[in-house]
Amino acid sequence: MLIRKLFRTAWKYKAQFISMILMVAIGVGIFVGFNMEWYSLDVNTSEFFEGTNYADFRIYSETGFSEEEIERIQEIPEVEDASRVFAVNVDMKGDTDKLALFVPEKDTVSTSVLMEGTAYDADEEGFWLSGSYAKANNVACGDTLTLTYSGIEIAGKVKGLIYSAEYMVCVADENQLMPDYDNFGFVYASPQTVFGKLRMEFYPQINICSELEKNEMEDALRTALGKTTLVTSKEEHYPYAGAQSEIEEGKTMAAILPVLFLGIAILTMVTTMHRISSNEKVQIGTLKALGFKDRRILRHYTSYGLFLGVVGSVIGIALGYLVAWVVVNPNGMMGTFMDMPNWTLYVPWIGWIMVVLTIVLLTLISLLSVKKMLWGTAADALRPYQPKKVKAMKIEGTKLWEKMAFATKWNFRDVMRHKSRSFMTLFGILGCMLLLVGGLGMKDTMKGFISLIDEEVYDYNTKINIVETADNETVEQFAEKVGGDWMATSGIQLEDKTVSLEIYDVTHDMVRFIDEDNAGVTLEDDGAYICIRLAENGIKVGDTVSFSPYGEEETYSVKVAGILRSVLTENLVMTKEYAEQVGIPYHISSVFTMEAQENIKDEAFISGKQSKQALMESFDAFMEIMNIMVYILVLAAVVLGIIVLYNLGIMSYVERSRELATLKVLGFKDKQIGKILISQNVWLTVVGVIIGLPSGVGVLYVLIKALASEYELRLIMGPLTYVVSIVVTFGVSIVVGLFVARKNKKIDMVEALKGTE
């Protein structure tokens, strides 16, 4: 019988029940969804990496590795597997497209996953093409491809379309950030397909699978090969690093705002649950008087919390899948960044724990709020819930109070009398405001960061990448001819970190440098500049830091002359003059020029060209992933605000219905009463906005701090963010207020004025 009562009671309080279920659903949904995002990426990429034996280390030799060398490496006990690899960028014949050609000697390391056609076979001639590239360029299995490498044509049939973890983020060079399958893809080929045409066998790279640490691997290789080789760990390989940074970013996003969100949802539940049990007080008394045992009654009322928690969580998990799917799906933003076979969504353990905790908490809340009412006799319980008596407040003696309209006084006292309800309303508004400010501010900050790069830092039109074999003199002459500046970048070991050393020769103002306050800085020739991330590691201006170039023993010491905001890499920046003073060897890697991409003739030393516009577009695409999360959050904030306010509004309306009926009988018009109700909302909104604005900025600050290992962001809040946040919050509050106020038209004066019960 009592179960019937549960459903009927749920129906009676349907507004509250539905809003509580929605609140739980949205709170759980956002939390689970945001955590599913990074976790699903983590699981899917890990499975992809492990399933294809993605190499842990890559070592390089310009002269190529011999058969003897690979054997010696395979003999290292900790090396699970290793394969020589020929990996270069080649041209598509009759097209400007480029492909990354990957020729593994053995098909056991860095293998591929078949999408269509026949699987890769090292003994078979032909190409296995990137499925995404094939789709973008309408290539199908059975088509013939002709590639050119150093003027030699290599032709073959496309045997299969594949995914490869080695090219999961398939970019021509790291500065490209975002894959562009229209123009760049990858292709696997068997050794005989390629080396037959090239008439030589050349393996400048070895991919190694091993559990060793990087320095252990370096030592092991030094012993095995008798020389120092350049080792890159997977952490330095773009597909792995890119995936990890997306996962980290996802974790950061999931760790702050969604937690706040769930917190707000649960706190609101506490008030609502308490109110409902208060309203049920007489029923509880009746049940008790009928002879139901306390435990039975407790169990009955506890089942409300359980019911709400379970239904809300189930919907929430479904919502979480939707939220995660928006980001993690092969056709979404993340799909344009990563190219992998599986996009399965997984709920992480933290998600399940939170779901269970939410359900337990809600059950506990209903238990506690009823338990209090069960104390004492049935007669006590039968007495209806009495709100606290009103006491005079200090402010009442003042002249200001005398002048207040009655509505103001009424609202003021009502707020004070129902402190927890008012506090929750305030909290809902504050939460809505905070999430709006935090979310939109994040977007502003990111957008500001990109336009900073666009307007203040890079002033070139085209970036020309230089091959490693080119000599500096030729490139300097070329740079002079195109009116360009150049940069030499290389990996260095600074303390225990791998950072990038960037040596600049800036005479044409193609690239600029900015300090922590985004003010322009002219590089001096008397020291090196560290990025903010390094500065936060404890390096100060005036310190001397030592570093050694990647894979070399040589150590150089430089004086820190200043701190720069780095737009991308964690780096150490210096001028050509200072590098020469200290005696650091360098090799020019890029030239920046105003010349348009198409006006620059191909040269042997040019490995690629990239317009600034293309770079900015890939930046934008990159930020789009974060923006989607921000939009989800903002939307959820608005929905949460609406639900919390509506719920509390209805509650306050119900509690005051007798008073409202009295006002109506006295001759107050519906409009006047509505105004009184809304003005309470407006006040609370004003307070909520005043507190919410700085809190939102605070949350944003924490978020930016948490992202500091990836981006050197500077908190930026556009005026529009302030305006939108305030207007939306007020809008939500007023619209909901109007909805609630409309209800007072329906008050049955006669009914409401009958006896107290």
Add this chain to the structure above:
Amino acid sequence: MSLVEFKDVTRIYTNGDHELRALNGVNMTLEEGEFVVILGPSGAGKSTLLNMLGGLDSPTSGQILVEGKDISTLSANELAEYRSNKVGFVFQFYNLIPTLTVYENVALVKEISKNPFNPAKMIAEVGLSDHSKNFPSELSGGEQQRVSIARALAKNPKILLCDEPTGALDSETGVMVLKLLLSMARNYGKTIVIVTHNQNIAKMADVVIRVKNGKIKSCEKQENPLSAEEMEW
């Protein structure tokens, strides 16, 4: 012209298939300055009658003329206007706003009434000046009802409508409240309509209307009503 005229007023409440005729063709007239008592058992329709007159409810059919104007066809807003200027209510359960003080509860009417009396003066007349700053919950039932009388009169209405005004009070307090109600209504020349099932109160009335089964059973004028002092309670 009579102050109030009911013409064939019927009120039917429907609840699903069930139909309840709370009023069934009521005709009556009330004159200005009269003290009217409506008597009848529970469920006879007397409260419905009062609510119709007070503009809380509208008849299903028929007309209610107040000062010659039909109030049965007014909109919700016009009815609110009517309530704020023409009628004052006193309820069995006082219906004061718990979050407003005695003074504020009475002063409330200044926001809606065109020509209100001074709230402080009204409170003084019901003898509660010392309690102006108290909240309703700090007063006894009789005191609360006196506040409610002050509030009803402060609007300066034409008619004072009282639904069992002494119903929740002990008899001694009830008599005191009733005396106060009558003397104030007389002093200010208000028409007063009291709904009750207390036969004694009827002895003081100018007009006694008996209601049964939604119909007026009798309507008698009393030439020599007893004064409150002459009553034996």
